Amino acid sequence: PTAGEMQTRISITPFKGPKGLLDPSGRLKQPVSVSFNGAQGTSVRTFQTGEIPSAFEASVLLTEGATSRYPFDDYKGATIISVTADDDEERVPTVIEASSTVTDFDLTASPPDEMSSAGQSYSTLSWTASRPATTTFYAVWLMILMWGLSVTGLLLVWAVVIWMVDLPFWAVGYLVGVLFALPQLRDSLPGRPPPGTIFDYGSFYWSVTIVGVSLILCLVVWLRRVRSESRLRSMGAGQGD
DSSP, X not given: OTTSEEEEEEOOOOOOSTTSSBOTTSOBSSOEEEEEEETTEEEEEEEOTTOOOOOEEEEEEEEEOOGGGTTSOEEEEEEEEEEEETTTTEEOOOOOOOOOOOSSSEEEEOOOEEEEETTEEXXXXXXXXXXXXXXXXXXXXXXXXXXXXXXXXXHHHHXXXXXXXXXXXXXXXXXXXXXXXXXXXXXXXXXXXXSXXXXXXXXXXXXXXXXXXXXXXXXXXXXXXXXXXXXXXXXXXXXXX
């Protein structure tokens, strides 16, 4: 989805028999061309007479959807295919079957439609890819968790700065641990989306900023208090002399 494309594998299985395109050995009796809507425009894959048709890879453009909407992103596209026999350039009747091996998305497809363009007929298979409910739930839970960790650090700073509570020895370790754990939580997202998604602007960037600022404030307050205590001890020692 980052590149705006979907990788597909197209495999043709010609019918055998007297009126079919295959001879008894399973080889083509005449050249066959497969036209499809590749990412760079209309592409053609031609199988010559005597060849055994094999599957080939093709990239199809995504017409809708963007990774910036992760984890609520979904995508739409269409695969357009036309099979012709080169000797008469007439379209060969085809039956389209589609299956998905993508694990990061739930793919659904509508029944193929027939369309014509420039006097040539095509079969169009429209499909939609969406994130599984488990992926969306996990991403939303991580957003809530990141906010919870960052707000906890903010409350800790509030207690130290406003309520003048002594800085606990574990506070700095907690904030440093959370600061380094947030990127690891971000990398655990299914599909590992690129930076700049709804997830990032909704929780990750804010959480890193809040925890980082909280850590700096805790250290600044601690240093100021240590300095003040050192001065008081120096003044007390001077008065004692």
